[in-house]
Amino acid sequence: MERFFPWDNLGCDVSTCANVNEALKAAQVDWEVEAKPVFWQNNDGKDVKVKDSIAVVRKDNQEFISEISSKSNVIQNAQAFDFLDTLVEKTGGVIERVGYRDKAVHAIVKLPEETILDDGVAPYLVVRNSFCGKGKPLEVFLSPYRLACANQLSDAISKSRNVFKSDFYIEDKERQSSTIESILRIKEKRMKHLEQQASIMATTKIAARDFENIVSQLFPTDAELDISKKKLAANEYATEQLYVAYDSEDLSNFKGTAWGVFNAVSDFATHAPSYKKVEKGFDTLPSEHLGEIENRIKLLVATRYILSHQYGLKLSY
Numbered sequence: 001m002e003r004f005f006p007w008d009n010l011g012c013d014v015s016t017c018a019n020v021n022e023a024l025k026a027a028q029v030d031w032e033v034e035a036k037p038v039f040w041q042n043n044d045g046k047d048v049k050v051k052d053s054i055a056v057v058r059k060d061n062q063e064f065i066s067e068i069s070s071k072s073n074v075i076q077n078a079q080a081f082d083f084l085d086t087l088v089e090k091t092g093g094v095i096e097r098v099g100y101r102d103k104a105v106h107a108i109v110k111l112p113e114e115t116i117l118d119d120g121v122a123p124y125l126v127v128r129n130s131f132c133g134k135g136k137p138l139e140v141f142l143s144p145y146r147l148a149c150a151n152q153l154s155d156a157i158s159k160s161r162n163v164f165k166s167d168f169y170i171e172d173k174e175r176q177s178s179t180i181e182s183i184l185r186i187k188e189k190r191m192k193h194l195e196q197q198a199s200i201m202a203t204t205k206i207a208a209r210d211f212e213n214i215v216s217q218l219f220p221t222d223a224e225l226d227i228s229k230k231k232l233a234a235n236e237y238a239t240e241q242l243y244v245a246y247d248s249e250d251l252s253n254f255k256g257t258a259w260g261v262f263n264a265v266s267d268f269a270t271h272a273p274s275y276k277k278v279e280k281g282f283d284t285l286p287s288e289h290l291g292e293i294e295n296r297i298k299l300l301v302a303t304r305y306i307l308s309h310q311y312g313l314k315l316s317y
Helices: 020-026 083-091 173-202 208-218 229-246 258-271 275-279 290-296 298-310
Strands: 033-041 047-058 064-069 094-101 104-110 114-116 119-129 138-146 162-166
Touching (some): 083 104, 173 258
Antiparallel strands (some): 047 064, 094 104, 104 119, 114 119
């Protein structure tokens, strides 16, 4: 399987940019948005203004982005991401990628590498601006990755990858500093929790027959089950890919443990092409939609549930 991060095709590499403003310009998202009135046409053909809504549109090309409450504040990209300069200076991190997708601008920030079970793990922050200062605030997600195979280790460890949501005015430097501290405190808490859970899984033995049982629960392949032929074929493909991941060299130290099982599923969920794309002739993972990644990471949640409830692991949320 190809090893790369889900966002490698999001926007562009801005890791050499000196600051956020340069990064936004390099990614061609240094444009601004503005609020426009929303109208509806009555039976007389007259345009009537909607009082409670406004439209958010790009100033440069008038692209409609979203309809939001008239009580909301429109947040510009330069405002939303301004705090990242202070964040990377404080942590030694780097803004790796910036891009525009799904009516929002995303910035991917790599924080300094940490070590879990002698493995390098990089905490990534995914920062998302959807331009609305109230109701849909600035969002910051934590996404830890095991660097040996670029496996995503989030969502199975906690209920949500969401680290922080803020509707603060970014120009307020005092509140900005407080927000950064909050983000980093939550990051430390989540990474410590990940290390604790990894230690539990690494010391729990999983026999070959147990791994087979886990795989069969994730991807049933019994021909007598009431599932379509296409779904059966997709499950057979997924089973094959999961065994390939479990037998990979970068998991040799953890094979036969719950941590090895968890990482094999993570490897599959993060990197394997979907059966639909393989069926269409793709042999690598092409520019996968972030929403698809989110959906497939649910496999990790299912794996964690099986390990916790069927094998007696005390894996807390």
